[in-house]
Amino acid sequence: MGSDLEPQLPGGTRQASQAEQPKILVVDDEVRMRESVRDLLRAYGHSSVIAANGKIALEILRQQSIELILLDLNMPEISGLDFLEMLKADYPDIDVVIVSGEATFANATEALRQGVHDFLRKPYNPVELIGIIEKVLKKRNLERDFKQVHQQLEASEYRYRFIVDNSPDIIYMLDENGRFCFVNDRISQLLDYPKDELIGQHYSAVVHEEDIEKAKYAFAERRTGDRASRNVEFRLRCRDNAQGSRYFESRSVSIELNSMGIYSNSDDGDSKRYVGTYGVARDISERKRAEEIINFQLYHDLLTQLPNRALLRDRLGLAISQARRSGNQLALMYLDMDRFKVINDSLGHVAGDQLLQTVANRLRNSLRDSDTLARVGGDEFNLLVPEVTDKEDVARLVEKVLKNLKTPIFIDGVEVFVSFSIGIALYPDDGETMDTLIKHADIAMYHVKRRGKDGYEFFSSNMKTMVDQHLSLDSGLRRAIDEEQLHVYFQPQIDLRSGEISGMEALLRWKHPEAGYISPTEFIPVAEENGLINEIGLWVLDAGCAELKKWRQAGHNQLNLAVNVSSKQLAQADFEQQVFNTLEKHGIPGSALELEITENVLIQDMDQVINKLRQLHAAGICIAVDDFGIGYSSLGYLQSLPLSTLKIDRSFVSGIRATNNRNSIVTAIIAMAKELGLRIIAEGVETESQHQQLKQLGCPHAQGFLFSRPMPKEQTAQFLNGVELQQQHS
Structure with a gap:
């Protein structure tokens, strides 16, 4: 009754005492890893010892009886693969399971070739590890039982044939001419040959034609002892069957062959006569397929x-x-x-x-x-x-x-x-x-x-030059921020009806210490690509608001500030809060700030853009669409977005002539904006003819070189006080 109360392991295996359990050696240079494995084994009733490296493990093997080793490949002094070679030479009967984070194809293949039972990659599943250990120990028990049965039946020919015919391997004997004189039943299962049909046939009848030369000396081996053939790999050919009853998926089977010569004493008793070959061929098709899968995964997506x-x-x-x-x-x-x-x-x-x-x-x-x-x-x-x-x-x-x-x-x-x-x-x-x-x-x-x-x-070679320039701009732009090479310039926006300044647009300029002024069309795309545009954009907004505060304190309360915003800035989760914080810092009302976005920004993520712009608009901030008319978005957004201003692109303004024949696009934009109640600013006004035509078309605001080029902050202050304006009219 006591045996019925003994605890059971998963799978129904009864937990035995420590003395009855086979010993497991855990070899791992990681302290926590080997101790956790030892604790896991103890929890499942397995006796184990641990070793921090291969040298200690070899010393343990000399002193204790070990049946299974859990081995890490990546260890100091003696690597896992070197340890396997030593183990194979001195302790060939010990089973090995690799438990390692080093799982390259080459190492896995080499380990399998050295007889490793299984390969488990760290981090492992404890249940999977215990399952593998149980499987190995069960296999050892079966092998141990098999040896005992074999010893008991060794004297009996009938019993011997029973074991041979039920072997998972092909067992054969050849005569001195290389012809089969015995073969077990396994050959019928693997190759579909009736074993009686092969008796008297030359061994080449079952060898794949491409491997005949390789099998020539191994299959009909004459040597014995250590010089005999061991673990020779080649293919055996399946039987051709005209009736189509074969169920084999492949026309060949990969095998691993061990063979040795058989000799009998000659009549004089002083010499031995070769009488044939004894061999065992093991089916390794599954292992080959596993190697092919690993190889495919190594070199394919x-x-x-x-x-x-x-x-x-x-x-x-x-x-x-x-x-x-x-x-x-x-x-x-x-x-x-x-x-x-x-x-x-x-x-x-x-x-x-x-x-x-x-x-x-x-x-x-x-x-x-x-x-x-x-x-x-x-x-x-x-x-x-x-x-x-x-x-x-x-x-x-x-x-x-x-x-x-x-x-x-x-x-x-x-x-x-x-x-x-x-x-x-x-x-x-x-x-x-x-x-x-x-x-x-x-x-x-x-x-x-x-x-x-x-x-x-x-x-082409000029592409590489462009890339080099791009990289130069990237690194130079990062230094420009730290070395204060960036400057904010301002260009006035003019009320065409009164001639007064209605606002200022903040424009970024980069004065390189060696290359001089670098155009924004060159460095802004670089800043957007490397992510610096967020930092630069916030700096421009802060610097612009600082100047706007000074102008308003000087009495220019009617002035608004326009600042360009990129799609990268709008994509920031806290962009709105950054704008609000900047306005609060300088005491600027939201109605004095206008944020300019391009049409292309609107098609990036319409839902996200609308939500952000509505929050900004709710704070009184004006939203302008820059370069209107050259984007790719639908005009439908004009009614769905909280817009306040349309800026007519300079490409349309440059096409204005003295007559109205070619001004239909500008006329249409102005009419549409007025219908929607939007403010209009024409960009790039450079001639008096364009100025007068825009006034006739009813465009209320404009900016361009005709009125003023972009100016640094010091010159802008003078311009607002009338100094520069007087110089232009003198």
């Missing part, structure tokens, strides 16, 4: 099944070597999907994955068998095209790819259009190394992005 960056570099290196020998060209392309983030965020990541798979299939179907398409990032691909004739040859292929992508893709019932920006580098003209070609194709791709996306460009 699992989502699209395309080669990954590692395989691309391998093939690119080979293609460069071949091109160098043959004198041919090759093309490397960098493909980046346009607007993928918008699609991914809108439809979800699952839909984004489906889109990438569909796009990958379309790209693959556009290529030759010799081309390599690889996924190297989220929505980035590289295309290697070997043996190209000239640029026209490459251009035709790219146009074919782009054409195949024009057809819409349906994801969960939603119609999606995709386009790519493609940069192309040619070997050897654009580079003779892998890294150079990849870098130059990337530069060409970004050139397409800046130009408007959806197209392709071949790399």
Whole structure:
């Protein structure tokens, strides 16, 4: 009755006493890891000892009986793989389970080849570890029982044949001519050969034709002892069956062979005569398939099944070597999907994955068998095209790819259009190394992005110059903030009816100590790209409000300040609060501030933009649309947004003539703004003719060089006091 009350382990295994349990050795250089494993084993009733490194573990093995080792690969002094070699030589009967964070393909393969029972990667699931241990110990118990049964039945031929015929391995004997004289039933299960049919047949009848030479000396081994064949891998050929009754998935089976020669004493008793070979062939197909899967995952992208960056570099290196020998060209392309983030965020990541798979299939179907398409990032691909004739040859292929992508893709019932920006580098003209070609194709791709996306460009040397300039601007702009090289200039906005100054627009200027003044059209895009625009924009707002406070204290209470705002600034979660804090800091009412945004900002994220602008408008802040008429958004936003001002773009103003024949666009904008109750400012007024025509068209406000160029703050104060105004009219 006492045995019925003993605690049970998971799976129904009865917990035995510590003395009855096999000992487990935990080898790990991490203290917490090995102690936690020991505690886990103790909780499940297993006796264990721990070792901090391979040297201590070997000392324990000399003193104690160990059946199972839990081994970490990455250890000081003696690595896990070196320890395995020592263990295999001196303690071949001990089972090993790898429990390691070092799980590269090479290490995993080497460990499996050295007879490791299983491979578990850190961090592991404790239940999974206990399950593996139970499985190993159960296997050892079975092996121990098998040995006992084998010893008991050794004297009996019948019993011996029972064991052999039920072995999971193929067991065979060959005569001195290499013909089967015995083979067990396992060969029928693995290769579909009736064993009686093979008796008298040469062993080559079951060896794969490509492995005949490899099997020649192993299958019909003549050597014995340590010199005999061990763990030789090759393939056996399955039986051809015209009736089609075979159920095998493969036409061959991978096996691992151990064999030795058999000798009998000669008549004189002084020498031995070779009489044949005894061998055991183990099916290792599952292990081979596991190795193939690991190898595939190492060199392919699992989502699209395309080669990954590692395989691309391998093939690119080979293609460069071949091109160098043959004198041919090759093309490397960098493909980046346009607007993928918008699609991914809108439809979800699952839909984004489906889109990438569909796009990958379309790209693959556009290529030759010799081309390599690889996924190297989220929505980035590289295309290697070997043996190209000239640029026209490459251009035709790219146009074919782009054409195949024009057809819409349906994801969960939603119609999606995709386009790519493609940069192309040619070997050897654009580079003779892998890294150079990849870098130059990337530069060409970004050139397409800046130009408007959806197209392709071949790399040229001036692109690299532009990139170098871009990098120079990036680093220089960071220094400019710290070294106070940035300045705020102001350009007046004029009331055309009264001629008075109605407002000032704050404009950013960069005075570089070496290059002089750098145009905002050059450095503002860089600031938006590297994220500095948020810091710079807040600084411009603060500096502008500081000057506005001085002007209003000097009696210019009618003045408003206009400040440009980028999409990056609007995207900040606390943008509105930053504006409110700045106004409060300088004691400026919200009605004295006008924030200028472009039409393109409005189409970034309409819902978010509307919410932010409404909060700003509620505080009295005016919202102006800058460069109106050149954006891509619908005019419908004019009624949905809390706008107060439209600024007519200078491109329309420059087209104003002395007659009204060519002024229809400006006339329409003015009429539409008046109908909506919006304030109007014309930008870029440079001639008196434009000035007079705008007055006749009913445009109330304007700014431009005709009235004043942008001025630093000191000159602006003088201008407001009438000094500069008098000089212009004198």
